[in-house]
Amino acid sequence: MMLIKQARIVNRGTITEGDILIKDGRIIKVGRDISAPEAKVIDAKGQLAIPGIIDDQVHFREPGLTHKGEIYTEAKAAVAGGTTSFMEMPNVKPATLTQELLEAKYQRAAQCSLANYSFYMGASNDNIEEVLKTNPKNVCGVKIFMGSSTGNMLVDNRKTLDNLFSKVPMLIATHCEDEATIRANIAKVKAAYGEDVPMELHPIIRSVEGCYKSSSMAVSLAKKHNTRLHILHISTKDELALFRNDIPLEEKRITAEVCVHHLFFNSEDYATKGVNIKWNPAIKGRVHQEALFPALLSNKLDVIATDHAPHLPSEKANSYFNCPSGGPLVQHALNVMLDFYHKGQISIERIVEKMCHAPAVCYELQDRGYLEEGQWADIALVDEQASWTVKPDxxxxxxxxxxxxxYTFKGKVNTTIVSGHLAYHEGKFDETQWGQRLTFDRD
Incomplete structure (x- = not known):
């Protein structure tokens, strides 16, 4: 048993001081002045107790790309940042395009992931039979790259897309950038610059128009077939018109995610950050960045995630066309949002809603995402006033x-509890227990 004492508990839009009692991996009581003499006590006075963050979009690079990252290393970084559950993408080597390869990833995570885990089944132009074997109850979703990315899993055949959107009985998550638009833009900049393309042209190449064209196609397909669609990493003002906020999240068939880097950076930052903020979709201009936050707060954007996608510094330190897109984010996602909180742009309660509650609702997660009796005990204890600076060590x-x-952040995770065990506490990790496979309340 474990007893968290005198925490400021954040749940369903309220902050209340109290205790949380944990037994057999689950929360069995939330209240004031709980007594449990046999329990291990964690004094959380003055700290926020939030549900563990659920990141619905990460790339942990295993198998085949483990020089960049591994399930073990990246899950460890996630836990240190208060993320207790992740959903990982299929663009590894070999790409996760068969049920056998999908299950191999689950077996690997069971041996080494400090965080709870789920893995997307990948779609290609020719594997729909394998996709349709996916079990909706223990797999987070089907991932479709409607725009090329690391791993080259582009699905660009309209008949295939129609088939997938009409037949897949579970959540489809999409990366939306129109490939023809991108290729036309590449041809234009190559004509002007050759191979020596400035990094600042990344949002011109992977343009607003390319994002909107692909996202609008995905929304059109989802409406046609009543598909459960979740569009990842929205980066433009233009795409916001595709989403609605006039019904509860539980009733939405089409939902959208925003990532911390699109909220934090804009195209002016290429001048100083260069290759280190080259992502797909691209960091866009200030007008787009400034439109995303209001859309998040008004519930047009439903979920905050990372698109954590590590590459080695040696890989990033290349010319534009040889520099891979993506960067590591999962350890610092909560810090970014706390930075916005300290600037008065968002409340703690809304951060929890968008990083913990909403992912659980969107994906119909079973017994996770809330600090309530009966839920799995996924909890982060946070000192919102502690300042620290991100350094190599x-x-x-x-x-x-x-x-x-x-960068100096205000707010630090002191403790992370994963499925009821103390995974991280005051700088130290417990690697005697691992996270659990996520399950989903789906028919």
């Missing part, structure tokens, strides 16, 4: 760098 990603290096 406290970066836990295998790739060893962060786009936030030398």
């Amino acid at each position: 406290n970066i836990l990603y295998k790739c060893g760098w962060s786009p936030f290096e030398d």
